[in-house]
Amino acid sequence: MAYISSTLSNLIQQTAFFNLTLGNVIMIVVALIFLYLAIGKGFEPLLLLPISFGMLLVNIYPDIMLSIDDSSNGVGGLLYYFYTLDEWSILPSLIFMGVGSLTDFGPLIANPASFLLGAAAQFGIYGAYFLAIFLGFNDKAAAAISIIGGADGPTSIFLAGKLGQTALLGPIAVAAYSYMSLVPIIQPPIMKALTTEKERKIKMGQLRPVSKLEKILFPVIVTIVVCLILPTTAPLVGMLMLGNLFRESGVVKQLAETAGNALMYIVVILLGTSVGATTSAEAFLNLDTIKIVILGLVAFALGTAAGVLFGKLMMIATHGKVNPLIGSAGVSAVPMAARVSQKVGAEADPTNFLLMHAMGPNVAGVIGTAVAAGTFMAIFGV
Numbered sequence: 040m041a042y043i044s045s046t047l048s049n050l051i052q053q054t055a056f057f058n059l060t061l062g063n064v065i066m067i068v069v070a071l072i073f074l075y076l077a078i079g080k081g082f083e084p085l086l087l088l089p090i091s092f093g094m095l096l097v098n099i100y101p102d103i104m105l106s107i108d109d110s111s112n113g114v115g116g117l118l119y120y121f122y123t124l125d126e127w128s129i130l131p132s133l134i135f136m137g138v139g140s141l142t143d144f145g146p147l148i149a150n151p152a153s154f155l156l157g158a159a160a161q162f163g164i165y166g167a168y169f170l171a172i173f174l175g176f177n178d179k180a181a182a183a184i185s186i187i188g189g190a191d192g193p194t195s196i197f198l199a200g201k202l203g204q205t206a207l208l209g210p211i212a213v214a215a216y217s218y219m220s221l222v223p224i225i226q227p228p229i230m231k232a233l234t235t236e237k238e239r240k241i242k243m244g245q246l247r248p249v250s251k252l253e254k255i256l257f258p259v260i261v262t263i264v265v266c267l268i269l270p271t272t273a274p275l276v277g278m279l280m281l282g283n284l285f286r287e288s289g290v291v292k293q294l295a296e297t298a299g300n301a302l303m304y305i306v307v308i309l310l311g312t313s314v315g316a317t318t319s320a321e322a323f324l325n326l327d328t329i330k331i332v333i334l335g336l337v338a339f340a341l342g343t344a345a346g347v348l349f350g351k352l353m354m355i356a357t358h359g360k361v362n363p364l365i366g367s368a369g370v371s372a373v374p375m376a377a378r379v380s381q382k383v384g385a386e387a388d389p390t391n392f393l394l395m396h397a398m399g400p401n402v403a404g405v406i407g408t409a410v411a412a413g414t415f416m417a418i419f420g421v
Contacts, residue, residue, distance in 0.1 A: 052121070063098040070095035070315075076220070083220035084377065089308055090216055093118060094313025104316050121313035125208070126200045130310040131193035131399075132274045137303030138373060138405065139258070139282025140295045146399040147255050149246040152353065157403025159349035160369025163188030163342025164411050169333050174330055180204050182415040183211055184331055188338025188371040189408030192216040196314070197275060198412040199230030201421050209317025210328040215336035216314060223382070224377040225336070226343050230367050230383050233347045238354065239387035241362040243396045254287040265410065271421065276406065339374025343367045346400065368397040371404035 065335030077084040097104050097118070105116040124130045148152050153378040164185045171181035184207065195215040199208040218225065231239075258280035266273045285295040317323075350366025364384050368376040380397035 052070075052315075055219040059099075060320055062324045065096040066318060066320050066323060067095060069318075070098065073217075082223070085304075085307055087220045087310060089311025090213065090315035093312035094213075094318045095315075096312075097239075097316040097319050102318055102407045104319065116205045118313050118316040120148075121309045122316065125196050125207060125310060125313055128197050128200050128274055130306050130313075131197040132278045133302065133306045134193040135275050135409075136282035136298050137306065139279040139284075140286045140299035141303070142283065142402060143375060143398065144257055144283055144287075144402055145249040145254060146395050147402045148249045150396070150399045153399030154403045154407075156346055156349055156353070156400035157369045157371075159366065160342045160346035160400070160404050161189065161407045161411050162345035163338040163340070163370075164408070166341045167338030170337065171330075171334050174334070176327075176330075179419055180207055182419070184205060184334050185223075185338055186408065186412055186415075187211060187215045187218065187331075187335035188342045189404065189411065190215065190219050190222065190339055190370040190376065191343070191405065192219055192314075192345075193310075193415055194275060194371070194412050196310075196407050198415060200421060201271075201416055205326070207331065207376060209314070209322055210331045210348045211335075212314040213318055213323075214332050216311075218335055218339045219372045219375065222370075222372050223379055225339060225368050226376065226379045227383050229235075229340055229343045230347055230364055230380075233344060234351070234363050236387055237389050238351070238363055239384055241354065241359060242388070242391055242393060243360065243362055243365075243393065251287070251289070255284070256406045258287070261406070265406070265413075269410060269417060271415035271416040272409050275409040275412065279409070280404065281394050331392065339370065342370045346370065357392075362391075362393055362396070365393055365397040365400055368401040369404045369407070371400050371401070371408040373405055374398065376404070377401040 044309060073087055073094065076082045077087035077091060102117050103116040104122065106119055107113060107115040160411045167188045168181050168185035171184045172178065176184060179202040182241035183202050183204040186195045186198050192212060192215040196212050199211050262277055262280045265276050282298050285291050285298055333398040346366035347363050350361060350363030354363050355362040362384060364380045368380045370376050377394055377397035384391045384393040
């Protein structure tokens with residue numbers, strides 16, 4: 040009888056109920072809210088669903104992120120191994136290859152001025168960098184946090200790992216991916232506040248056709264130019280352009296399909312759940328995390344505003360041929376930001392089609408964010 044009661048007692052003690060803290064309960068509630076947003080509202084479920092589920096798992100069973108060093112039997116938790124691939128920059132680079140294989144760079148090639156809009160939207164990154172330093176973060180931590188302004192989760196993870204900011208990687212990644220998911224909510228009020236209805240109704244002329252040769256040469260030339268100037272961008276820019284070359288070359292259809300579908304989705308599962316699993320109550324519920332979340336929102340808002348304002352300058356310079364709404368797509372949330380430009384423009388005039396015009400700044404923003412990360416790595420000698 041004593042054996043039975045002892046066994047039952049041990050079983051009861053092993054349940055998560057006896058180990059949950061108030062912080063764990065708060066994070067579980069946050070995870071459930073994120074799951075609702077992903078499933079119920081459809082806010083980028085491919086990103087938000089695995090992140091929120093990883094958040095749920097780690098706050099019920101923290102040992103799912105147990106490191107090998109802390110393990111009694113030399114075996115780490117399942118998501119610890121996924122997370123190691125984040126720290127090694129493997130998953131972020133593979134994500135870029137998938138994005139490249141799925142993205143048509145034609146709008147950017149057809150309208151090279153889009154590069155300027157993509158560059159303008161990076162203002163949020165540099166503005167957040169100085170603000171983070173003002174709030175007490177060291178220079179490397181400030182650089183890692185600032186990339187959230189590009190609304191680029193893979194680059195945020197990549198830079199945080201390269202700069203040795205693994206302690207902040209979880210909050211940075213969650214903030215970046217959360218803002219990517221919430222692009223349709225965050226951007227429209229800023230875009231409408233900075234433009235008039237007349238400006239939002241501007242119709243842009245059809246983009247010129249882009250030849251296959253141009254599409255093949257573009258990723259090769261960009262790789263050579265960017266990586267010669269900033270070699271540290273090679274893992275991101277190189278993989279982005281390799282994926283696009285798979286797509287445009289026409290001779291490796293199987294590789295393009297694999298990179299943009301099966302491999303991409305596998306990587307999203309591994310990266311999303313491991314990022315979500317960094318949000319244990321102990322690591323996430325602190326003042327630095329709150330600062331990071333606020334800084335990320337400020338950076339993203341600044342980047343969106345800078346893109347729209349530069350779009351207005353281009354509108355003036357071209358005598359009304361550029362709709363300033365496409366400037367908001369200069370952040371690198373592909374293709375969500377471009378879709379938001381289209382949606383806001385269509386609200387003003389249902390016959391207005393801005394999607395392809397917005398894809399130019401959107402692609403430029405991906406390259407611009409990677410260049411910003413490479414610039415920080417070059418500054419710090421990484």
